[in-house]
Amino acid sequence: MTTMATPTQSTPDAQVPHYNPKSESAAAKRAKSTIFHVVALALTAVVLYPGLWMIASSFKPNAEIGGANTSLWSNNFSFDNFVTAMEGIGGVSTLQFFTNSLILAIGAVVGTILSASVSAYAFARIKFPGRSIFFGMMIATLLLPFHVVIIPQYIVFQQLGLVDTYVPLLIGKFLAADAFFVFLMVQFMRNLPGELDEAARIDGAGHVRIFTSIMLPLMKPALISTSIFSFIWSWNDFLGPLLYLNTPDKYPLPLALRLFVDQTQSSDYGAMIAMSVLALLPVLIFFLVFQRYIVEGVSTQGLKG
Amino acid sequence: MINRRHFLTTVAVGTASAAALAACGAGSSSSGETGTAEKPVTINYTWWGNDDRAERTRKAIALFESKNPDIKVNGNFTDFAGYWQKRATEAAGGGLPDVMQWDLSYLRDYGQRNQLLDLGTVKINTDAFEKSLLPSGQIKGKTYGIPTSTNAFAVYYDPAKLASLGIAEPDGSWTYKEFNDFLTEVGTKSNSALFGSTDYTGVWWMFNIWLRQNNIEAFTEDGKLGFTKDDMKKWWNTTAGLRGTPAIVSEERVTQLAPKSPFGSNVTATEVTWDNFMAGYLGDSGAKELKLVPVPSDDPDNLGLFLKPSMLMVASAKTKYKDAAARFIDFMVNDPEVGQIFKTSRGVPASKTQRDGTTFEGTDKLVVDYEKSIEQYLKDAPEPPIVGFGTLEASFKRVSSDLNYGKLTIDGAADAWFKEAEDLIKQNA
Numbered sequence: 063m064t065t066m067a068t069p070t071q072s073t074p075d076a077q078v079p080h081y082n083p084k085s086e087s088a089a090a091k092r093a094k095s096t097i098f099h100v101v102a103l104a105l106t107a108v109v110l111y112p113g114l115w116m117i118a119s120s121f122k123p124n125a126e127i128g129g130a131n132t133s134l135w136s137n138n139f140s141f142d143n144f145v146t147a148m149e150g151i152g153g154v155s156t157l158q159f160f161t162n163s164l165i166l167a168i169g170a171v172v173g174t175i176l177s178a179s180v181s182a183y184a185f186a187r188i189k190f191p192g193r194s195i196f197f198g199m200m201i202a203t204l205l206l207p208f209h210v211v212i213i214p215q216y217i218v219f220q221q222l223g224l225v226d227t228y229v230p231l232l233i234g235k236f237l238a239a240d241a242f243f244v245f246l247m248v249q250f251m252r253n254l255p256g257e258l259d260e261a262a263r264i265d266g267a268g269h270v271r272i273f274t275s276i277m278l279p280l281m282k283p284a285l286i287s288t289s290i291f292s293f294i295w296s297w298n299d300f301l302g303p304l305l306y307l308n309t310p311d312k313y314p315l316p317l318a319l320r321l322f323v324d325q326t327q328s329s330d331y332g333a334m335i336a337m338s339v340l341a342l343l344p345v346l347i348f349f350l351v352f353q354r355y356i357v358e359g360v361s362t363q364g365l366k367g
Numbered sequence: 368m369i370n371r372r373h374f375l376t377t378v379a380v381g382t383a384s385a386a387a388l389a390a391c392g393a394g395s396s397s398s399g400e401t402g403t404a405e406k407p408v409t410i411n412y413t414w415w416g417n418d419d420r421a422e423r424t425r426k427a428i429a430l431f432e433s434k435n436p437d438i439k440v441n442g443n444f445t446d447f448a449g450y451w452q453k454r455a456t457e458a459a460g461g462g463l464p465d466v467m468q469w470d471l472s473y474l475r476d477y478g479q480r481n482q483l484l485d486l487g488t489v490k491i492n493t494d495a496f497e498k499s500l501l502p503s504g505q506i507k508g509k510t511y512g513i514p515t516s517t518n519a520f521a522v523y524y525d526p527a528k529l530a531s532l533g534i535a536e537p538d539g540s541w542t543y544k545e546f547n548d549f550l551t552e553v554g555t556k557s558n559s560a561l562f563g564s565t566d567y568t569g570v571w572w573m574f575n576i577w578l579r580q581n582n583i584e585a586f587t588e589d590g591k592l593g594f595t596k597d598d599m600k601k602w603w604n605t606t607a608g609l610r611g612t613p614a615i616v617s618e619e620r621v622t623q624l625a626p627k628s629p630f631g632s633n634v635t636a637t638e639v640t641w642d643n644f645m646a647g648y649l650g651d652s653g654a655k656e657l658k659l660v661p662v663p664s665d666d667p668d669n670l671g672l673f674l675k676p677s678m679l680m681v682a683s684a685k686t687k688y689k690d691a692a693a694r695f696i697d698f699m700v701n702d703p704e705v706g707q708i709f710k711t712s713r714g715v716p717a718s719k720t721q722r723d724g725t726t727f728e729g730t731d732k733l734v735v736d737y738e739k740s741i742e743q744y745l746k747d748a749p750e751p752p753i754v755g756f757g758t759l760e761a762s763f764k765r766v767s768s769d770l771n772y773g774k775l776t777i778d779g780a781a782d783a784w785f786k787e788a789e790d791l792i793k794q795n796a
Contacts (some may be wrong), residue, residue, distance in 0.1 A: 216462075
């Protein structure tokens with residue numbers, strides 16, 4: 063990145079592009095744009111159809127979901143599924159599941175932001191012996207499949223008596239164990255001009271001051287994308303909570319969702335889908351609120367120097 | 368980065384100490400720690416199932432605690448698929464819960480690896496159980512699981528659908544040919560609006576029953592296959608004339624309907640499966656009433672039917688509270704009031720004490736009556752399936768679905784399945 067203004071200033075639509083000026087008439091352009099939009103809309107419809115199906119099915123009676131029923135809307139429109147879903151499972155209210163999911167997701171966001179940014183600062187800005195080896199090792203953990211470490215990790219937490227608490231699910235986030243986010247921030251920081259640090263150092267700032275006053279504000283876009291991903295990943299995580307949580311009171315939503323469908327007994331697909339719709343809302347809201355910042359952040363990146 | 372290095376050391380130390388603990392675990396006292404009413408011991412009990420089972424189990428636990436003030440039961444539950452992932456991790460980490468609800472297909476696997484407590488060493492009353500049923504919880508003379516309840520194979524049908532087609536209800540004494548003719552009649556009279564059934568030759572347990580009807584055992588005592596390729600080809604030939612006709616719903620349709628079954632989706636008039644699926648089918652199809660009759664057999668005196676434990680109760684080999692665990696298992700399988708709480712939602716209660724103490728109504732009564740009606744035909748329950756049985760069962764289903772798609776001939780299907788089965792048995796030998 064340079065400190066110049068972004069080169070992609072869009073030209074107003076009325077202006078004819080200065081290259082190859084007479085190739086297209088206005089009509090041809092309109093036709094092209096129409097085709098483009100029709101195709102784009104058709105693709106959007108295909109991609110969004112499962113979502114639409116889910117929302118439509120959440121208002122259907124259980125017997126009319128899936129199987130031989132192909133129509134999207136049902137004549138027996140009702141909110142019964144939502145009522146069942148909100149009643150909770152086995153004496154635990156649905157609100158409790160939501161709260162648990164929120165605690166885990168917010169914990170994950172806070173932990174990741176704090177630990178990954180500090181670690182990234184060390185890797186990107188401080189020269190210490192063995193830096194590149196440690197950096198390589200950190201990248202190597204990205205290649206290690208989660209399933210390989212499940213059992214050793216479980217044994218550790220089991221011996222420490224931390225099973226059935228949120229500690230195993232959150233401690234990694236506070237210790238920068240998510241190498242992906244550290245890597246993301248390191249790459250981002252390396253693109254920030256080093257002159258900024260030097261100027262600050264000349265003014266007498268130490269690492270703490272440089273990190274908090276210079277780096278953190280400039281890293282806003284990276285911090286926001288990290289927050290979004292770590293929120294969504296934690297919100298959707300099934301395996302971690304499944305292995306480490308025993309008490310249904312502590313279950314987050316993905317575990318609760320599965321309890322509505324039991325192939326060995328009767329399955330309440332309606333309630334499960336209704337709860338899926340409810341579970342989707344916070345993620346959707348979180349994304350809608352913060353995606354604005356990603357775009358904003360990316361386009362102004364590096365300009366504030 | 369010290370964190371990561373420290374972490375790795377912790378992992379190493381953790382693994383080592385787990386191994387050390389496992390080594391000295393065998394030397395603990397015979398009855399385990401016991402509690403008093405003032406200072407009760409807490410045992411963990413875990414099960415799979417839905418909201419309904421959670422509610423019923425909570426009631427049963429409350430009843431147990433009021434009768435046994437020296438024991439507290441901490442109940443946890445997950446869904447079926449997650450349940451086994453979690454148990455596998457816990458078993459590797461040495462942290463299985465004290466008492467668990469169990470499935471027959473996982474019993475040999477965990478029993479052979481000494482993860483489960485030999486329940487013959489603790490006090491559990493099995494006097495009220497059918498003698499033919501108990502061996503299904505035993506491996507090499509050790510009792511690892513006590514059946515809570517039983518299920519049996521049956522042909523389901525929807526009387527309302529048959530009535531609308533003007534077809535008489537079956538009475539369950541039929542040969543395979545008569546059964547096939549019945550399926551064809553449903554398909555043709557309804558002009559293919561309704562199929563007879565799914566291809567029942569693709570169901571492993573139905574194959575097992577057919578083998579029993581022909582006095583062939585599915586697995587030998589040393590864990591090998593007891594039947595030949597020709598037996599298998601003969602079995603798949605039973606419905607050779609029906610595939611692709613209105614008698615049998617096509618495999619494409621079955622796939623479209625998943626996760627619901629064709630019977631639950633009102634696409635077929637009958638289904639051959641376990642009798643405890645009743646509640647699920649009623650819920651899925653919205654049908655008013657479904658009925659059960661015995662499976663077809665060419666030998667009217669040998670229906671090949673048996674009672675299978677629909678679920679079992681087991682305890683962890685490493686539990687510190689053997690006595691409390693045994694008392695809880697005994698209570699869950701024998702107590703009549705527990706039967707009254709669960710009705711047939713776990714299957715028909717296996718213990719006579721519990722069965723007699725329970726009043727069955729409506730669909731519950733249908734299932735119980737069905738199992739009573741086949742009593743005279745029942746043979747010994749199967750032994751716990753061989754390790755890797757789940758894979759074999761799944762591949763049986765897959766191969767037979769390829770057969771229905773027309774991707775494989777009957778000979779090719781039998782070759783494919785046998786190759787897989789022999790490899791698997793060799794691996795686990």
